[in-house]
Amino acid sequence: MTTLPPPARPWRLWLVWGVGVAAYMLSVTNRTSLAAVGVDAAVRFDADASTLSMFAVIQLFVYGAMQIPVGILLDRFGARPIITAGMFLMAIGQLVMAFAPDVGTAIFARMLLGAGDAAIFPSVLRVVAVWFPEKRAPFMVQLTGIVGQSGQLLAILPMAALLHATSWTVAFGSLAGLGVLFTVLTFAVIRNRPPGLAADVSVDTATGAMHAVTSSADLRKGFRESWAHPATRLAFWSHFTTPFSGTAFMLLWGFPFLTVGEGLSPAMASLIFTIYVVAGMLVGPVIGALSSRHPMRRSRMLVLPIVAIQMAAWLAVIAWPDSAPLWLLFVLALALSLGGPASMIGFDHARTYNPRHRLSTATGIVNVGGFLAALLAILLIGIAMDAQGAGTPDTYTLEAFRLAFLTQVPLWLLGAGFVIFERRRTRVHLGLEQPRTRRGDRRTTGPLDEPMLGEKDEEGS
Numbered sequence: 001m002t003t004l005p006p007p008a009r010p011w012r013l014w015l016v017w018g019v020g021v022a023a024y025m026l027s028v029t030n031r032t033s034l035a036a037v038g039v040d041a042a043v044r045f046d047a048d049a050s051t052l053s054m055f056a057v058i059q060l061f062v063y064g065a066m067q068i069p070v071g072i073l074l075d076r077f078g079a080r081p082i083i084t085a086g087m088f089l090m091a092i093g094q095l096v097m098a099f100a101p102d103v104g105t106a107i108f109a110r111m112l113l114g115a116g117d118a119a120i121f122p123s124v125l126r127v128v129a130v131w132f133p134e135k136r137a138p139f140m141v142q143l144t145g146i147v148g149q150s151g152q153l154l155a156i157l158p159m160a161a162l163l164h165a166t167s168w169t170v171a172f173g174s175l176a177g178l179g180v181l182f183t184v185l186t187f188a189v190i191r192n193r194p195p196g197l198a199a200d201v202s203v204d205t206a207t208g209a210m211h212a213v214t215s216s217a218d219l220r221k222g223f224r225e226s227w228a229h230p231a232t233r234l235a236f237w238s239h240f241t242t243p244f245s246g247t248a249f250m251l252l253w254g255f256p257f258l259t260v261g262e263g264l265s266p267a268m269a270s271l272i273f274t275i276y277v278v279a280g281m282l283v284g285p286v287i288g289a290l291s292s293r294h295p296m297r298r299s300r301m302l303v304l305p306i307v308a309i310q311m312a313a314w315l316a317v318i319a320w321p322d323s324a325p326l327w328l329l330f331v332l333a334l335a336l337s338l339g340g341p342a343s344m345i346g347f348d349h350a351r352t353y354n355p356r357h358r359l360s361t362a363t364g365i366v367n368v369g370g371f372l373a374a375l376l377a378i379l380l381i382g383i384a385m386d387a388q389g390a391g392t393p394d395t396y397t398l399e400a401f402r403l404a405f406l407t408q409v410p411l412w413l414l415g416a417g418f419v420i421f422e423r424r425r426t427r428v429h430l431g432l433e434q435p436r437t438r439r440g441d442r443r444t445t446g447p448l449d450e451p452m453l454g455e456k457d458e459e460g461s
Contacts, residue, residue: 012195013131017140019189020079020124021147023087023182027120028151029159030090030113030175031059035152036160036255036270037171039393044168045103048391053382055110056252060375062114064368068223070119071364078192079123079130086119087186091179098172116179121148122363125347130193142288145344146281152250156273160266226350226362230429234422235349235362236369238303241415243343244373245310245408246336250276251374253381253405260393261401262323272333279337287341291348296432298345299423304416306342309335311412318402343370373411380407 034041034055042052074082093112100106128140163171226232249257250273258269291298313335317324324332346369350362381404385391390400427433 016131016190017124017127017144019185020083020127021144023083023186024120024124024144024148025151025154026178026182027086027090027117028148029154030094030179031063031117032152032155032250033094033159033172033175034252035155035250035273036157036266037163038252038255039259040163040168041106042393045100045106047103049385049396050382050391051103053252053378054107056248057375057379057382058107059110059114059117060251060371060378062111063118064371064375066115066118067122067364067368067371068361069364070122071361072223074122074126074364075361079126080187080190080192082119083123083190084183084187086116086123087179087183089113089116089119091116091176091183094172094179095176098169098176122367124148125363127190139288139292141347142284142341142344145340146284149277149280149340152277153274156277157270160270223361223365226365230422230425231349232362232365234299234419234426235346235366237415237418237422238299238349238369239343239346239366240369240373241307241412241419242303242310243339243370244377244411245314246276246280246339247370247374248377248381248408249336252378253401256393256396257401257405258329260396261398262329263398264326264329268326272329275330276333276337279334280340283338284341284344287338288344291345299419302342303345303419306338307412307416310339311409314405314408318405323398373415377408377411381405 038052041047041055045051047055070082089112093109093116096112097106097109100109124144125141128144132140159171162174248254254273255266255269258264258272259266264272287302290302294301313332317328317332320328346366347363350366384404384407385396385400388397388400388403390396424433428435
């Protein structure tokens with residue numbers, strides 16, 4: 001057992017978090033750096049729709065595949081070395097992309113980018129968990145997501161403007177230079193834990209016992225225990241279902257759809273992208289506040305309705321008889337912007353029900369969900385475009401885009417079904433509902449009249 005040391009000085013706490021969240025902003029910029037230049041990439045590498053999809057699909061595959069290994073490494077070594085290594089990998093990836101002569105080299109660059117990107121957000125979440133008091137963690141997670149996602153703005157107009165004003169090599173080389181700068185900065189500023197704390201402190205959420213975390217923890221057991229808890233699986237499926245459509249839209253397919261499919265100017269398409277980012281930043285605190293005030297209704301009040309709103313907005317755009325009016329595209333951007341903040345609810349589940357020595361492992365499990373879904377969405381859209389003979393910018397059509405975007409619907413339905421299923425299992429696990437029994441074995445007692453109080457109310461959903 002150990003006692004908590006005095007809290008870190010505010011200036012140092014905010015400096016560590018500020019550098020971490022700035023690194024996350026840059027990672028988001030790197031992740032979405034093809035968002036506004038996808039058509040340029042298709043022309044540069046003479047790539048059809050499926051090949052263009054592979055840039056994002058392989059990047060997201062590597063990102064998702066690295067989440068659990070990164071979580072295990074974070075639990076073992078802490079945030080400082082992992083976030084530094086991630087920034088270095090992204091810098092190398094963008095440097096390779098700057099000079100890539102062909103598709104194979106460009107895909108390898110995106111693989112390096114995905115591997116580096118995978119280390120950043122979980123590391124910053126670990127900084128939040130270790131440096132900030134538990135009661136402030138939900139707000140800080142939302143604030144981290146909001147500020148970090150503003151990095152998408154740099155990948156919209158500035159990135160495209162720099163590329164068109166200079167060259168492909170200069171634009172991506174500049175991102176590589178920023179990556180080198182932040183490699184040095186994160187190593188110099190970020191520390192694994194506050195001064196006076198010899199090891200990360202873990203609070204067992206089942207017993208309330210506090211103990212120091214050691215590197216000898218059984219990490220495989222930690223993974224099994226994290227996944228065994230239905231709240232972790234509920235978090236996984238919540239993160240799977242809510243953000244993938246916005247990610248696919250921002251990461252690759254949104255700009256070609258708006259400019260070539262809907263016939264908007266690049267400036268107007270960039271405005272819609274900007275509305276998506278800014279709206280997400282504004283709505284994040286609202287969703288965070290609702291999640292905190294209504295912890296028993298998170299899935300039914302937030303996750304599932306937001307999924308329904310996104311699906312309805314896309315179906316309205318797809319079903320519109322001609323090019324969608326501008327106001328409807330703005331509605332679509334607003335609907336998609338809800339997904340990112342809603343996905344943060346999953347990390348609250350992971351943090352509440354996993355002791356600190358397996359916190360990053362649980363976070364990695366949850367983070368896999370959203371990027372697995374985004375990977376599938378991007379790949380399915382590209383395959384659908386090619387299947388309709390609309391594989392290159394010269395052959396893109398509005399009708400082809402509409403049919404291709406319908407491939408998102410099965411992903412929404414799959415994820416929503418598992419959210420409903422795991423929500424009930426979580427409530428049964430916490431004693432908020434009784435398990436279903438066979439008719440012959442029904443008990444005479446009715447369902448619980450009162451929910452359990454305290455920590456377990458957090459994830460009743």
